[in-house]
Amino acid sequence: MLAVTDEDAKICFGYVPDPGFDPDDPEMAPVYQALGRTIDANHAANIAAARPESDPRTSVECPVFIMPAYSHERAHGRSVEAFGTYLISFRVSVPHRHAQPAPVD
Secondary structure, three states: OEEEEOOOOOOEEEEEOOOOOOOOOHHHHHHHHHHHHHOOOOHHHHHHHHOOOOOOOOEEEEEEEEOOOOOOOHHHHHHHHHHOEEEEEEEEEOOOOOOOOOOOO
16 A cells, blocks of 8 residues: 655555556556545645745655555554655645735834
8 A cells, every 4th residue: 555644744644556567657647646636635735834034945755655454543653664664755835925014014
């Protein structure tokens, strides 16, 4: 199976069966799309909000690991990283920060 975590490996967002194709094979596109849908919709926004204003990064990494079949829970991110084999990473776009208007006196 393939499992996707946050970049700190604290969260296992989800997992899907591994079809066994080469990671660059076009047949993997639907598999990656299914994994991408398991990532929390607000994850990148939460990461961006915690970053200092000077941080220029525009995306968040979400690594994908090959794992033995198992029903991984959200809290199993560290186990996935420790026992899985790294395959590829997703880059999830960080929403643009809007400049705050200057206060009016």
